Amino acid sequence: MCTAVTFTDKKSHHYLARTMDFSFELDTRVVSIPKNHVFDSLVSDVSFKTEHAFLAAGQEIEGYGYSFGDGFNEKGFAIASLYFEKYAKYSAAPIDGKTNLASTDLVAWALGNAESVDEFAQKISSINIVDVVNPVIMEKVPLHWIVTDGFGNDGVLEITESGVHFYRNQVGVMTNPPEFPWHMENLNHYNNLQPNDFGSKIYGDFTTFWDGPGSGTRGLPGDYTSISRFVRAAYVRQYSERENGLVSLSHILNAVDIPKGVKKKSDGLSDYTQYKAILDLDDQCYYFMKYGDAAFMKAFLDSNSDEVKEFHH
Secondary structure, eight states, rough: OOEEEEEOOOOEEEEEEEEEEOOOOOOOOOEOOOOEEEEEETTTTOEEEEEOOOOEEEEEETTEEEEEEEETTTTTTTEEEEEOOOTOBSSOOOTSEEEEEGGGHHHHHHHHHOOOHHHHHHHGGEEEOOOHHHHHHHHOOEEEEEEEETTSSSSEEEETTTTEEEESSSSEEEEESHHHHHHHHHGGTTTTTTTSSSOOOETTTEEOOOOOOGHHHHHHHHOSSHHHHHHHHHHHHHHHHOSHHHHHHHHHHTTTTOOOOBOOOTOOOBBBEEEEEETTTTTTEEEEETTTOSSSSSEETTTTOOOOOEEOO
């Protein structure tokens, strides 16, 4: 369970930021991938090559290479994958004439082969996501994806039983189930939210007093469900100041950060924010903070490098 937001500050810097919320312990690291790098898909006998250098966060799968959850490339295109259980529906088998990928391959493929949201949307028809088991977590991984670019375009890709759907993301937010259009419709039920306090009201001969600072946010959901995180992230993103994107986003992510122990699954494991990331698409910088850290690590993309490089604290 994760939350992702896009953001543009007053300096016209474009960002993608996200929390990675998961109960399975992920050995995540930031990795630089050069042009012309070849990835082996989790789909048997499938590989793909990158046209663009990129910087991304993920894990190394023995025998296959890296699998990434989010990142950006040298062209300013960025993507993040989020869990989409019960709704994601992929192909049962490869399809001839398509680029057949596992759901966890798509971030690397997109970063290596798309320059913009528009190009990504055009290339979706050439992709077939195959339902295969991921050897790290030993299950089929249901995902959907948020994309953005340095032109300020945002989108969401969801593959469900009803087909492949690409949506323009008008609010720059994505969480988990239900489907993206449902979240957008649900925002209509929070039309009362505002940054300013409400004034007094008159009921008969009685005049109410205001409820103190913050009364305009009465009803803003504070729980950790996907539905509530979507509304909370959309509100906080909308009204946060935009002088400094990095500062604003660090606070926006704090609004949806899940501390360890407060959200437990039926198996007793704790879903928590294993890392937070802020991707600056203009300065080509990846800001990365693991759960136990108090500050972001910075990693810059060197698009001229021809080597795979891991970044550590």
